[in-house]
Amino acid sequence: MIELLIGVVVTVLVGRYIIKGYSATGVLMAGGLLLLLISVLMGKSVLPASAKSTGWGLTDIVEYVKILLMSRGGDLGMMIMVLCGFAAYMTHIGANDVVVKLVSRPLKVINSPYLLMIAAYFVACLMSLAVSSATGLGVLLMATLFPVMVNVGISRGAAAAICASPAALILSPTSGDVVLAAQASQMKLVDFAFKVTLPISIAAIVSMAIAHFFWQRYIDRKENISHEMVEAKDIETNAPRLYAILPFTPIIGVLIFDGKWGPELHIITILVICMLLAAVCEFLRFFNAKTIYAGLDVAYKGMAEAFSSVVVLLVAAGVFAQGLSTIGFISGLIGLVQSFGSGALLIMLVLVVITMLAAMTTGSGNAPFYAFVELIPKLASQMGINPAYLAIPMLQASNLGRTISPVSGVVVAVAGMAKVSPFEVVKRTSVPVLVGLIVVVVATEILIPA
Numbered sequence: 001m002i003e004l005l006i007g008v009v010v011t012v013l014v015g016r017y018i019i020k021g022y023s024a025t026g027v028l029m030a031g032g033l034l035l036l037l038i039s040v041l042m043g044k045s046v047l048p049a050s051a052k053s054t055g056w057g058l059t060d061i062v063e064y065v066k067i068l069l070m071s072r073g074g075d076l077g078m079m080i081m082v083l084c085g086f087a088a089y090m091t092h093i094g095a096n097d098v099v100v101k102l103v104s105r106p107l108k109v110i111n112s113p114y115l116l117m118i119a120a121y122f123v124a125c126l127m128s129l130a131v132s133s134a135t136g137l138g139v140l141l142m143a144t145l146f147p148v149m150v151n152v153g154i155s156r157g158a159a160a161a162i163c164a165s166p167a168a169l170i171l172s173p174t175s176g177d178v179v180l181a182a183q184a185s186q187m188k189l190v191d192f193a194f195k196v197t198l199p200i201s202i203a204a205i206v207s208m209a210i211a212h213f214f215w216q217r218y219i220d221r222k223e224n225i226s227h228e229m230v231e232a233k234d235i236e237t238n239a240p241r242l243y244a245i246l247p248f249t250p251i252i253g254v255l256i257f258d259g260k261w262g263p264e265l266h267i268i269t270i271l272v273i274c275m276l277l278a279a280v281c282e283f284l285r286f287f288n289a290k291t292i293y294a295g296l297d298v299a300y301k302g303m304a305e306a307f308s309s310v311v312v313l314l315v316a317a318g319v320f321a322q323g324l325s326t327i328g329f330i331s332g333l334i335g336l337v338q339s340f341g342s343g344a345l346l347i348m349l350v351l352v353v354i355t356m357l358a359a360m361t362t363g364s365g366n367a368p369f370y371a372f373v374e375l376i377p378k379l380a381s382q383m384g385i386n387p388a389y390l391a392i393p394m395l396q397a398s399n400l401g402r403t404i405s406p407v408s409g410v411v412v413a414v415a416g417m418a419k420v421s422p423f424e425v426v427k428r429t430s431v432p433v434l435v436g437l438i439v440v441v442v443a444t445e446i447l448i449p450a
Contacts, residue, residue, distance in 0.1 A: 004332030007324050010035055011361050014320065015423075018406065024422060028316040028407060035323025036061045046326045068318045077311035080139045080413055081303040082271045084310070086250065087143040087417075088302030089275060092295055093282055094239030095246040096147045102244050113153035114217055117162055118209050120145050124166035125205055127251065134167035134402065135314075135409035136267060140254070141166070142417040144247055155225045158216035160418035161428030164410050165208065168403040168433060169201045169396060169440075177369055181395045184376040185388035197392055200443040204396065204436040211432040219428065243281065249274040275299060310416035317407040321362045329361065344385045345445070351390055352397045352441060359401025363408035369398035389448045396440045400433045 014031040018024050036046045040057035047053055047060050047067075054063050090096050124141050141163040149159035170178055182192035219225075253270035256262050265273075275296075282292050351372060358368035372394060380387040402408045406422040411429075415422040 003328030006038060007035070007327055007329035007332070007361065011324070015406070018421075019423060024406075024412075025313045025316045028313070028320045032316065032319030032321070032323040033061060035320070035327050036064065039323065039326040042327070044326050044328070046322070064322060065315070065319060068315045068322075072314050072318060073307070073311055076133075076135060076409070077307065077314065079136060079268050079271075080310050080314075080417075081306040082268050082275075083139045083143040083250075084306035084417060085299035085301075085303035086271050086275055087147065087247075089278060089295065089299040090143075090247045091147065092298040093243065093246075093278060095243040095278070096151065098239050098241060098244045099148050099247055102241070113149075114158075114213050116152060117149060117154050117158060117216065118213055120149055121162050121165065121209050121212060122205075124162060125169075127254070128166045134399070135413050137167055138163050138410040138414045139417060140250060140267065142414055144251055146418065147247070155216070155220050156418050157225075157420055157424050157428050158212075158220065160414050160420055160425050161216065161432075162212065163418075164414040164425055165212070165403055165429055165432065167410065168208070168400050168429075168436060169204050170197060170399060177395055177398070180369075180373055181391040184373050185386075185391045186377075187388060192388065196388060196448065197395070200392060200396070200440055200447065203443050204439040207439040208432040208436040211435040215431040216428060240285070246274070246278050246281070249277060306417070309419075310413055313412050313416050314409055317363055317409065317412050320407055321364060324362050329358070344389065347379060347385070348390055348393060348444070349441070352393045352437070355394045355397045356401040356437070359398045359408075360405045361407075363405045363411075364402065368401070369395060386449055389444065392448065393440050393444045397437060400437050400440075403429050404433050 010031050014027050017027045037058075039046050040061065045053070045060070046057070047064055051063070051067060054060050124137070124145065127141070128137055142160075146159050146163055149162065150156055178193055178197065179189060181197075182189045185192055187196070250267070250271055253265070253274060254267060257265035257270055279292055279296060282295060283289070286292070355368050355372050358372075362368060373391065376387050376390050376394070379385065380390060402410065404426050405411060406426050411422050411425050415425045418425070
């Protein structure tokens with residue numbers, strides 16, 4: 001229980017100082033290093049099982065920071081940097097302006113940027129079928145849909161919340177956590193994914209879309225954030241209309257090169273192809289290599305800015321999450337769950353709340369679920385409960401909790417690229433996530449026998 005208390009105290013302190021305006025990167029890093037130091041003093045290992053210890057607990061702490069810098073800077077971080085570079089290049093060549101110019105005309109008839117926002121949310125949810133990583137999907141949407149949403153009158157906070165939300169609910173039937181949940185529920189994967197989980201996810205997604213519409217509009221009006229749709233005649237760009245397709249080529253590429261229609265390519269490979277395609281279009285337009293190279297320099301500078309503002313923040317969030325994990329925060333929560341009484345609905349609600357809290361504090365959707373899913377067969381057997389009745393809301397709660405965590409990869413990355421506070425994104429996603437969670441619990445109670 002002391003581990004759980006330490007985790008809560010440090011988390012509260014971290015949140016307090018970030019809200020007071022301290023650098024989120026510095027506060028998260030300091031909080032994570034403090035937790036790792038306490039873990040070492042308590043005789044706990046701070047490195048993952050796959051990493052070799054340096055021999056000293058104190059140097060293991062720094063070793064873990066190195067591991068994160070190499071992993072997040074080399075894979076996820078590189079993807080974020082290339083996406084930011086791509087977005088900067090699209091702005092430089094005028095492709096984003098062309099998209100806004102074309103979209104603003106039919107949007108005048110609708111006269112509500114919030115409807116476009118909801119349409120973008122549904123598109124983003126469908127994209128989650130192709131991009132399994134929540135953070136990867138978030139930054140892809142930030143590089144493609146975010147500029148369009150902002151330029152047609154949607155506030156930066158609302159647009160960022162839309163980009164952070166699609167992975168809050170499970171749609172992919174082959175993701176690792178769905179497979180594990182199906183095993184814990186003692187059901188065939190196809191039946192579990194399509195007959196049980198998918199209907200609940202769709203109901204929650206529709207509910208979250210409605211909640212986004214009213215919540216984002218409420219916050220914008222409360223904070224006096226004005227919405228001025230960009231008039232098509234006010235946009236000055238010489239870029240050809242054909243350029244309107246360029247900002248969306250990464251999305252098209254992800255759908256094509258998924259291993260079914262064509263070879264399976266990493267998103268970074270797809271982005272490089274998309275940037276080369278845009279550069280070729282620019283060359284055919286100007287026939288001036290010097291202009292093309294100067295334009296690509298804009299993309300490189302965008303990549304560098306992304307490292308300093310987003311990737312380093314992700315490393316700090318990772319250190320904090322590892323500190324919570326090594327000190328025994330998750331195991332403390334598991335012990336708390338086991339101390340509650342019987343009753344199918346009660347135990348389901350307790351598991352949902354605890355899983356949600358664990359996801360919020362650690363910033364991970366998978367880790368809390370993987371930790372708690374081991375309890376499902378045991379609890380279900382002891383209490384005579386249908387294991388699927390416990391597994392499905394826990395599965396959804398872990399991903400919903402990540403979406404309102406200020407230290408989760410997707411929230412940190414989206415906030416960094418939008419140049420807003422992670423807490424602004426969390427504020428924007430909080431009510432839709434709460435609505436989604438309620439729908440998941442109610443739908444589970446209705447559709448799945450206890």
